[in-house]
Amino acid sequence: MPRLLPLTALGVPVDLVVDGSRADELHAAVTAPWASCQRTGAALASGGNAITTQTVRVVLDDDPTVVQTTRDSGILASDRVDELLHELSPAVTTVAIEAQAGRLWMLHAACLADPATGRAVALVGPSGTGKTTAARVLGATFGYVTDETTAIAADGRILPYPKPLSVIVEGTHLKQQLGPEELGFVPGPAAPTLAAVVLLRRTPGLAHATTTPVPIAHALPVLAEQTSYLTALEPALGTVVAILRQTAGVFLIEYGEAAQLAAALGPLLEVA
Amino acid sequence: MTLMSHADEVLEIDGETVVRVGQQVILLSAVAGALVVLLEVRGPLPAEVVQTALVEQFGEPDHPDLFDSTVVQLSSHGLIGLVGA
Numbered sequence: 001m002p003r004l005l006p007l008t009a010l011g012v013p014v015d016l017v018v019d020g021s022r023a024d025e026l027h028a029a030v031t032a033p034w035a036s037c038q039r040t041g042a043a044l045a046s047g048g049n050a051i052t053t054q055t056v057r058v059v060l061d062d063d064p065t066v067v068q069t070t071r072d073s074g075i076l077a078s079d080r081v082d083e084l085l086h087e088l089s090p091a092v093t094t095v096a097i098e099a100q101a102g103r104l105w106m107l108h109a110a111c112l113a114d115p116a117t118g119r120a121v122a123l124v125g126p127s128g129t130g131k132t133t134a135a136r137v138l139g140a141t142f143g144y145v146t147d148e149t150t151a152i153a154a155d156g157r158i159l160p161y162p163k164p165l166s167v168i169v170e171g172t173h174l175k176q177q178l179g180p181e182e183l184g185f186v187p188g189p190a191a192p193t194l195a196a197v198v199l200l201r202r203t204p205g206l207a208h209a210t211t212t213p214v215p216i217a218h219a220l221p222v223l224a225e226q227t228s229y230l231t232a233l234e235p236a237l238g239t240v241v242a243i244l245r246q247t248a249g250v251f252l253i254e255y256g257e258a259a260q261l262a263a264a265l266g267p268l269l270e271v272a
Numbered sequence: 273m274t275l276m277s278h279a280d281e282v283l284e285i286d287g288e289t290v291v292r293v294g295q296q297v298i299l300l301s302a303v304a305g306a307l308v309v310l311l312e313v314r315g316p317l318p319a320e321v322v323q324t325a326l327v328e329q330f331g332e333p334d335h336p337d338l339f340d341s342t343v344v345q346l347s348s349h350g351l352i353g354l355v356g357a
Contacts, residue, residue, distance in 0.1 A: 217288035217299055224297035237281050237292050 003027040006039040009096035010106070010151040011159035013039055013053040016092070020061035020070075020077070029081045030058075030088065033164035033179035036144075036187070037092075054095040058084055086174040089166055093149060096161070102232035104151040104159065105240055107223065109197070110135040111145035111158060113188050114269045119195035120158055120188075121268050122150040124226050130202045130258060132165055137258040138265065139185035145192050149228065154239060156246045158192040196248040196268040197223070206256030209264040216241060219250040 003023050005016040016034070018027045031038075059070045059077040070077035076091055078084045097106055110131040113120035120143075125131045135147040146161040153159070165183065166175035180187070199214060199222060220237060224230055233239045244250065253264050281292040289300045 215286055215288070217283075217285040217290050220285075220290050221297045221299055224292070224295060230295055231280070235281060237283050237290060237297065241283065241285060 005030060005034065007034060007037045007092065008039045009037060009092050009163070010100050010104070010149060010161050012051050012096040012099045014092055014095060015053055015055045016088075017055060017057045018060070019057060020059035020066065022060040022062065026058065026060035026081060026084060029085060032182060033085070033177045036162035036180050051099055054099055056088070056091050056095055058088060058091075060084060082174050082176075085164075085177045086166070089148075089163060089177060093161075093163070096151075097149060097228045100151060100159075101229035102234070104153055105233065105243055106228040107150045107152065107197075108148070108226040108228065109150040110147045111150040111188075111192070112138045112142035112265065113145050113158075113192040115143035115186055115189050117269070118189040118192045119269045120145055120150075120192035121195055121265055122152075122158075122197045123200050124197060124223065125200040126226065130200055132167065134200065134258045134261055136165055136167070136183065138261055139180060139183060141262050142186060142265065142269075143188035143192070144180045144185040145188040150194075152194050152243055154243065156194045156243055158194055160188055160190075160192060162188055194243065194247050197244065197250045198265070198268070199250065199252045201252060201254045202256070203254055204256060206254060206260075209253055209255035209260040211264050211267075212252045212254075214250040214252050216244050216250060219244075223250075 001023065002017050002019040003026075005018065005027065007014045007016055016030065018030065020026070057075045059066070059075060060079070060081060061067055061070070061077065062079050064079070067077045067079055076084060076087050078087075100106060107122055107124060108126070109122040109124040111120050111122050112135065123131055123134055132147050135144065144162055145158060146163060147165050148163065149161060151159045151161065162180050162185075164177040164179045167178055169176045197219070199219065220240065223240060224237075227240070230236050230240075248268060251268065253261065255261055255264065279291045279293055283290045283292075291298045291300065
């Protein structure tokens with residue numbers, strides 16, 4: 001029997017339908033890492049419009065024929081739990097981003113927040129530049145909002161997506177999925193708002209993190225490269241600039257180790 | 273045809289001009305100053321040819337990293353060429 005796990009991702013209701021001969025096993029494996037994204041009430045809509053519930057199907061089955069035919073039809077399927085967990089995260093993220101195209105500024109960024117004030121910082125960087133590592137280290141100090149895509153409404157409101165972290169495991173191409181609860185993260189605020197945007201630059205060997213303001217005009221080419229569906233926003237750059245004007249701005253933080261970031265982020269979250 | 277004629281969006285931000293062509297966003301001063309609007313499209317040119325010519329004509333760019341990536345992308349899309357090229 002299929003099992004249902006209702007999630008919210010970037011404000012989008014996503015029904016995760018788990019199926020196959022080992023559906024119960026997969027459902028149990030998915031529940032813990034995705035616990036922070038489980039949907040308990042109505043999803044937070046943006047722009048005053050209700051968002052259609054999206055569905056992601058995933059099948060765990062020992063029968064290779066079932067797996068192959070299911071995959072051929074475009075549905076995630078495997079006989080391995082770790083493989084499905086690895087593929088599930090981008091699948092959920094993709095349907096959520098597509099559903100919010102044109103509604104939100106969706107920045108490829110990790111996001112941490114002050115749980116008391118809701119003020120949040122988006123940490124921007126291409127894949128492989130340390131976002132997940134930074135989120136993993138900072139999640140013990142700041143409220144965890146997301147590690148991958150920060151979705152921001154025109155009024156600066158962030159729609160949380162506290163998904164599992166995809167952590168590289170030695171000896172395999174599959175990334176392990178670790179839920180924020182499993183990692184002991186501080187829960188993020190229910191209604192975070194963007195306080196600043198940070199461009200991360202890791203330079204091994206630096207003894208201290210340094211913070212440098214970046215003019216918005218200079219930051220835009222970089223932010224555009226890290227934005228999903230930029231051209232669906234109307235106006236595209238105008239929306240981004242209007243959001244940034246409500247914040248303390250954009251900052252470049254150069255650091256040696258992720259542990260140095262907490263001290264650098266603190267002042268940005270305190271800016272009035 | 274100039275770069276500006278391709279623009280989907282042009283913003284003046286704190287005294288600087290930012291142009292969007294599709295997903296590509298260009299800070300004009302990162303390329304070679306506002307003189308880039310004088311460049312005409314003459315079909316795709318190798319990025320290194322455009323880079324070398326721009327530097328020779330206008331001097332070193334204000335933002336070398338952005339300059340390189342911007343020129344490469346614009347060249348590949350045929351959105352930048354050289355007057356008289």
